[in-house]
Amino acid sequence: SYELSQPPSVAVSPGQTAVITCSGAKLGNTYASWYQQKPGQSPVVVVYQGIKRPSGVPERFSGSSSGNTATLTISGTQALDEADYYCQAWDNNLVIFGGGTKLTVL
Protein backbone atom coordinates (compact mmCIF):
# COMPACT_ATOMS: atom_id res chain seq x y z
CA SER A 1 0.00 0.00 0.00
CA TYR A 2 1.01 3.61 -0.26
CA GLU A 3 1.58 6.32 2.33
CA LEU A 4 -0.35 9.48 3.08
CA SER A 5 1.75 12.50 4.00
CA GLN A 6 0.50 15.36 6.15
CA PRO A 7 2.34 18.34 7.63
CA PRO A 8 3.05 17.66 11.31
CA SER A 9 1.64 20.98 12.40
CA VAL A 10 -0.37 23.95 11.20
CA ALA A 11 -0.97 27.14 13.13
CA VAL A 12 -3.70 29.69 12.49
CA SER A 13 -5.17 32.70 14.22
CA PRO A 14 -8.81 32.66 15.30
CA GLY A 15 -11.10 33.63 12.46
CA GLN A 16 -8.55 32.80 9.79
CA THR A 17 -8.58 29.88 7.37
CA ALA A 18 -6.69 26.71 8.20
CA VAL A 19 -5.52 24.48 5.36
CA ILE A 20 -4.30 20.93 5.97
CA THR A 21 -3.02 18.86 3.07
CA CYS A 22 -2.71 15.14 2.54
CA SER A 23 -0.61 13.74 -0.28
CA GLY A 24 -0.52 10.18 -1.54
CA ALA A 25 0.45 8.42 -4.74
CA LYS A 26 -3.01 6.96 -5.35
CA LEU A 27 -5.20 9.69 -3.93
CA GLY A 28 -6.15 10.76 -7.40
CA ASN A 29 -7.95 7.44 -7.83
CA THR A 30 -9.92 7.37 -4.60
CA TYR A 31 -11.60 9.56 -1.99
CA ALA A 32 -10.15 10.88 1.25
CA SER A 33 -11.84 11.21 4.59
CA TRP A 34 -10.78 13.48 7.42
CA TYR A 35 -11.00 12.91 11.17
CA GLN A 36 -10.70 15.33 14.05
CA GLN A 37 -9.33 14.08 17.35
CA LYS A 38 -9.23 16.26 20.43
CA PRO A 39 -7.02 15.31 23.40
CA GLY A 40 -8.41 12.39 25.33
CA GLN A 41 -11.25 11.85 22.87
CA SER A 42 -12.01 9.41 20.09
CA PRO A 43 -11.72 10.53 16.47
CA VAL A 44 -14.71 12.06 14.70
CA VAL A 45 -15.13 12.09 10.93
CA VAL A 46 -15.56 15.64 9.62
CA VAL A 47 -15.28 15.06 5.86
CA TYR A 48 -15.81 11.92 3.81
CA GLN A 49 -15.81 11.03 0.15
CA GLY A 50 -13.51 13.98 -0.41
CA ILE A 51 -16.03 16.76 -0.01
CA LYS A 52 -19.03 15.59 2.02
CA ARG A 53 -19.79 16.53 5.62
CA PRO A 54 -21.59 14.19 8.01
CA SER A 55 -24.64 15.65 9.70
CA GLY A 56 -23.70 17.81 12.64
CA VAL A 57 -20.32 18.89 11.30
CA PRO A 58 -20.14 22.69 10.95
CA GLU A 59 -20.10 24.17 7.47
CA ARG A 60 -16.72 25.77 8.12
CA PHE A 61 -15.18 22.34 7.50
CA SER A 62 -14.75 21.55 3.82
CA GLY A 63 -12.78 19.12 1.73
CA SER A 64 -11.33 19.26 -1.73
CA SER A 65 -8.83 17.43 -3.88
CA SER A 66 -6.54 18.00 -6.79
CA GLY A 67 -4.44 15.29 -8.34
CA ASN A 68 -2.84 13.26 -5.58
CA THR A 69 -3.52 15.79 -2.84
CA ALA A 70 -6.57 16.08 -0.63
CA THR A 71 -7.17 19.21 1.40
CA LEU A 72 -9.14 19.98 4.53
CA THR A 73 -10.06 23.62 4.89
CA ILE A 74 -11.45 25.16 8.05
CA SER A 75 -12.87 28.60 7.41
CA GLY A 76 -13.25 31.03 10.29
CA THR A 77 -11.25 28.75 12.57
CA GLN A 78 -12.35 28.73 16.17
CA ALA A 79 -10.44 27.88 19.31
CA LEU A 80 -12.49 24.71 19.69
CA ASP A 81 -11.13 23.48 16.35
CA GLU A 82 -7.72 22.98 17.91
CA ALA A 83 -7.09 19.25 17.53
CA ASP A 84 -5.21 16.59 15.61
CA TYR A 85 -6.50 15.95 12.11
CA TYR A 86 -5.98 12.73 10.17
CA CYS A 87 -6.65 11.99 6.56
CA GLN A 88 -7.63 8.48 5.57
CA ALA A 89 -7.98 6.70 2.26
CA TRP A 90 -8.44 3.23 0.85
CA ASP A 91 -6.11 1.01 -1.15
CA ASN A 92 -8.48 -1.70 -2.34
CA ASN A 93 -9.62 -3.18 0.98
CA LEU A 94 -6.80 -1.75 3.06
CA VAL A 95 -7.24 1.39 5.14
CA ILE A 96 -4.49 3.99 5.21
CA PHE A 97 -4.13 6.87 7.65
CA GLY A 98 -1.95 9.89 7.30
CA GLY A 99 0.44 10.68 10.11
CA GLY A 100 -1.76 13.44 11.46
CA THR A 101 -1.54 17.22 11.67
CA LYS A 102 -1.71 19.13 14.92
CA LEU A 103 -3.76 22.27 14.39
CA THR A 104 -2.94 25.06 16.80
CA VAL A 105 -5.23 28.06 17.06
CA LEU A 106 -3.03 30.89 18.28
Added chain:
Amino acid sequence: DVQLLESGGGLVQSGGSLRLSCAASGFTFSSYVMFWVRQAPGKGLEWVSTISASGVNTFYSDSVKGRFTVSRDNSNNSLSLQMNSLRAEDTAKYYCASQLPTGIFSVRPMGSWGQGTLVTVSP
Protein backbone atom coordinates in the same frame (compact mmCIF):
# COMPACT_ATOMS: atom_id res chain seq x y z
CA ASP B 1 -27.62 6.66 19.13
CA VAL B 2 -24.76 4.42 18.05
CA GLN B 3 -22.82 3.10 21.02
CA LEU B 4 -19.63 1.07 20.87
CA LEU B 5 -18.06 -0.17 24.08
CA GLU B 6 -14.69 -1.87 24.01
CA SER B 7 -13.39 -4.13 26.74
CA GLY B 8 -10.70 -6.69 27.37
CA GLY B 9 -7.63 -4.50 27.42
CA GLY B 10 -4.93 -4.83 30.03
CA LEU B 11 -1.31 -5.65 30.73
CA VAL B 12 0.17 -8.72 29.07
CA GLN B 13 3.68 -10.02 28.62
CA SER B 14 5.38 -10.15 25.26
CA GLY B 15 4.36 -13.31 23.46
CA GLY B 16 1.07 -13.50 25.29
CA SER B 17 -2.51 -13.27 24.09
CA LEU B 18 -5.48 -11.04 24.70
CA ARG B 19 -9.02 -10.91 23.38
CA LEU B 20 -10.75 -7.59 22.89
CA SER B 21 -14.50 -7.22 22.62
CA CYS B 22 -16.74 -4.45 21.37
CA ALA B 23 -20.41 -4.35 22.33
CA ALA B 24 -22.55 -2.48 19.83
CA SER B 25 -25.96 -0.94 20.28
CA GLY B 26 -28.22 1.66 18.75
CA PHE B 27 -27.94 0.46 15.16
CA THR B 28 -28.45 -2.62 13.02
CA PHE B 29 -25.07 -4.15 13.75
CA SER B 30 -25.41 -6.96 11.23
CA SER B 31 -25.61 -4.45 8.36
CA TYR B 32 -22.38 -2.60 9.09
CA VAL B 33 -18.75 -3.13 8.22
CA MET B 34 -16.68 -2.86 11.39
CA PHE B 35 -13.09 -1.86 12.07
CA TRP B 36 -10.37 -2.02 14.67
CA VAL B 37 -8.02 0.95 14.80
CA ARG B 38 -5.23 1.47 17.31
CA GLN B 39 -3.25 4.41 18.59
CA ALA B 40 0.04 4.02 20.38
CA PRO B 41 0.65 6.51 23.19
CA GLY B 42 1.33 9.93 21.71
CA LYS B 43 1.19 8.58 18.16
CA GLY B 44 -1.21 8.64 15.25
CA LEU B 45 -4.01 6.36 14.17
CA GLU B 46 -3.18 2.95 12.71
CA TRP B 47 -5.72 0.72 11.03
CA VAL B 48 -5.64 -2.84 12.33
CA SER B 49 -8.49 -4.81 10.77
CA THR B 50 -11.77 -4.72 8.88
CA ILE B 51 -14.59 -7.25 8.87
CA SER B 52 -17.51 -7.28 6.48
CA ALA B 53 -21.09 -7.09 7.69
CA SER B 54 -21.57 -10.84 7.31
CA GLY B 55 -18.20 -11.67 8.80
CA VAL B 56 -17.15 -13.61 5.71
CA ASN B 57 -14.48 -11.15 4.60
CA THR B 58 -11.68 -9.97 6.84
CA PHE B 59 -8.65 -7.77 6.20
CA TYR B 60 -5.58 -6.98 8.24
CA SER B 61 -2.67 -4.61 8.26
CA ASP B 62 0.70 -6.17 7.54
CA SER B 63 1.80 -5.43 11.09
CA VAL B 64 -0.78 -7.80 12.62
CA LYS B 65 -1.49 -10.29 9.84
CA GLY B 66 -1.06 -13.84 11.05
CA ARG B 67 -1.21 -12.82 14.73
CA PHE B 68 -4.60 -11.11 15.10
CA THR B 69 -8.01 -12.47 14.17
CA VAL B 70 -11.16 -10.39 13.88
CA SER B 71 -14.60 -11.92 14.26
CA ARG B 72 -18.16 -10.87 14.94
CA ASP B 73 -21.33 -12.33 16.40
CA ASN B 74 -24.24 -10.63 14.72
CA SER B 75 -26.74 -12.40 16.95
CA ASN B 76 -25.16 -10.73 19.97
CA ASN B 77 -24.10 -7.45 18.34
CA SER B 78 -20.50 -7.98 19.25
CA LEU B 79 -17.11 -7.62 17.60
CA SER B 80 -13.93 -9.32 18.77
CA LEU B 81 -10.21 -9.13 18.16
CA GLN B 82 -8.10 -12.09 19.19
CA MET B 83 -4.51 -10.95 19.58
CA ASN B 84 -1.76 -13.57 19.79
CA SER B 85 2.02 -13.37 19.91
CA LEU B 86 1.80 -9.86 21.26
CA ARG B 87 4.80 -7.56 20.98
CA ALA B 88 5.80 -4.38 22.75
CA GLU B 89 4.93 -2.43 19.60
CA ASP B 90 1.32 -3.58 19.90
CA THR B 91 0.96 -1.36 22.97
CA ALA B 92 -1.84 1.04 22.12
CA LYS B 93 -5.39 2.08 22.73
CA TYR B 94 -7.60 -0.07 20.54
CA TYR B 95 -10.78 1.41 19.11
CA CYS B 96 -13.64 -0.36 17.44
CA ALA B 97 -15.48 1.66 14.84
CA SER B 98 -18.47 1.22 12.59
CA GLN B 99 -18.69 2.29 8.99
CA LEU B 100 -20.50 5.49 8.17
CA PRO B 101 -23.87 4.48 6.72
CA THR B 102 -23.81 6.96 3.83
CA GLY B 103 -21.75 7.60 0.77
CA ILE B 104 -20.08 5.34 -1.75
CA PHE B 105 -19.90 1.98 -0.01
CA SER B 106 -16.34 1.08 -0.93
CA VAL B 107 -14.91 4.30 0.53
CA ARG B 108 -17.14 4.89 3.53
CA PRO B 109 -15.07 5.97 6.52
CA MET B 110 -15.36 5.07 10.18
CA GLY B 111 -18.49 6.90 11.25
CA SER B 112 -18.74 6.02 14.93
CA TRP B 113 -15.99 5.13 17.39
CA GLY B 114 -15.88 3.64 20.84
CA GLN B 115 -13.85 5.11 23.65
CA GLY B 116 -11.10 2.55 23.23
CA THR B 117 -9.43 -0.01 25.46
CA LEU B 118 -5.77 0.15 26.40
CA VAL B 119 -3.46 -2.76 25.71
CA THR B 120 -0.01 -2.70 27.26
CA VAL B 121 2.54 -5.33 26.29
CA SER B 122 5.52 -5.57 28.58
CA PRO B 123 8.85 -6.56 27.01
